[in-house]
Amino acid sequence: MEYSDKYLAFMGLGPKRIPHWEHWSNPDAETYLTGIDYFEHPRQCRLRLQELYPELQLGIPESDDPKPRPRLDLEGQSSTTDDEGRHHVRWGDGQSDQWDWGRHFQSAEEVLAFSPLQQGDFTNIPVVESADFSSEEVIYERYRKNYPLEHGESAPQGSTAMVGFYNTMFMWPLLTFGWELFLETCLDPRFERIMDEFAEINRRVFRAFARLPVNFVVCHDDIVNTRGLVCSPAWMHKYIYPRYEEFWSILGAGGKRVIFMTDGRPDVVADDIMACGATGIITEPYADFKTIARRYENCFLAGEGDNRILTRNRPEEIEAMVRSMVETAHLTGGYMMCIGNHIPWNVPGEAIKRYLDLSRELAVR
Numbered sequence: 001m002e003y004s005d006k007y008l009a010f011m012g013l014g015p016k017r018i019p020h021w022e023h024w025s026n027p028d029a030e031t032y033l034t035g036i037d038y039f040e041h042p043r044q045c046r047l048r049l050q051e052l053y054p055e056l057q058l059g060i061p062e063s064d065d066p067k068p069r070p071r072l073d074l075e076g077q078s079s080t081t082d083d084e085g086r087h088h089v090r091w092g093d094g095q096s097d098q099w100d101w102g103r104h105f106q107s108a109e110e111v112l113a114f115s116p117l118q119q120g121d122f123t124n125i126p127v128v129e130s131a132d133f134s135s136e137e138v139i140y141e142r143y144r145k146n147y148p149l150e151h152g153e154s155a156p157q158g159s160t161a162m163v164g165f166y167n168t169m170f171m172w173p174l175l176t177f178g179w180e181l182f183l184e185t186c187l188d189p190r191f192e193r194i195m196d197e198f199a200e201i202n203r204r205v206f207r208a209f210a211r212l213p214v215n216f217v218v219c220h221d222d223i224v225n226t227r228g229l230v231c232s233p234a235w236m237h238k239y240i241y242p243r244y245e246e247f248w249s250i251l252g253a254g255g256k257r258v259i260f261m262t263d264g265r266p267d268v269v270a271d272d273i274m275a276c277g278a279t280g281i282i283t284e285p286y287a288d289f290k291t292i293a294r295r296y297e298n299c300f301l302a303g304e305g306d307n308r309i310l311t312r313n314r315p316e317e318i319e320a321m322v323r324s325m326v327e328t329a330h331l332t333g334g335y336m337m338c339i340g341n342h343i344p345w346n347v348p349g350e351a352i353k354r355y356l357d358l359s360r361e362l363a364v365r
Helices: 003-009 027-034 043-054 069-073 108-113 135-142 169-179 181-184 191-210 231-239 241-252 266-275 289-296 307-312 315-329 348-361
Strands: 079-081 087-091 162-165 216-220 256-260 281-283 300-302 335-336
Touching: 003 335, 027 043, 027 348, 069 079, 069 087, 108 181, 108 191, 135 191, 162 191, 169 181, 169 191, 191 241, 231 241, 231 266, 231 315, 241 256, 241 266, 266 281, 266 289, 289 300, 289 315, 307 315, 307 348, 315 335, 315 348
Parallel strands: 162 216, 216 256, 256 281, 281 300, 300 335
Antiparallel strands: 079 087
């Protein structure tokens, strides 16, 4: 059986052609690359982009009905303020929303009195994973409908079918309570009960995932920023890493491989993440990718590309970046080309084309 380059990279098997995994929010670049106005003909534009750059693997809209142009573009503004005084900027084909996490909680005492298990259903609580977690079966049925019935509990060998979860552990309290109240309460001994209850919710999640016909599970937790760990190593070893090891062993028993996703610079946690059972990391260009690649034989790695370099649009700098990424790819069979800090709407189409064309030319083993 001939496997796709993407599957081979996920498995650390070193495909000759190094595939892409890109974070994309740039309709203006789509218009530049295809010559078809994304907003006038979104389906035609994506179909043409798929012909030109199939490695992007972007979804195709069902309809070619015109999309409204971003209001900020029409008004000639770089930002706007809504009726509640909240700031918004252009994002993709629309504008940014507010990450006002924790608005249901006003005090530390409210946080410490909260029971995640008693709540169960987070449908109306903004936590990214805003859904019903009252039982494993409820969770399983919600996800199972997204995959072919004939696959049972196992995806075909060679399939890149995956499922992702944003709140692997750390994001649960951060998103539920908000940044300030999380930091105010996370060292209180009473916080241990809350984390235990979030962990029980996630046991349900990962037991359900172990039964899905997928080969890969993307587990997201922003445990680091660009300077390193958000919380202390001691806190992480008490509340986070033991749960990762438990959850990922559940997935491993179901034949799934774990890819860990985080913003920031995960160099300081790479040893712990890999020891907990991840097959690799997708992150941002602040990490030392070559050191990680050398340390873990054929681990999965993605996110080394830098949108700041693309935004400057200097040809020699873009080429140097691509060549450096390919050097890293020669250190591990699990590498993917990826602009780790996103390709947002304001990255020049010319720079993206240069990156993609150079990758097509140079990203081979």
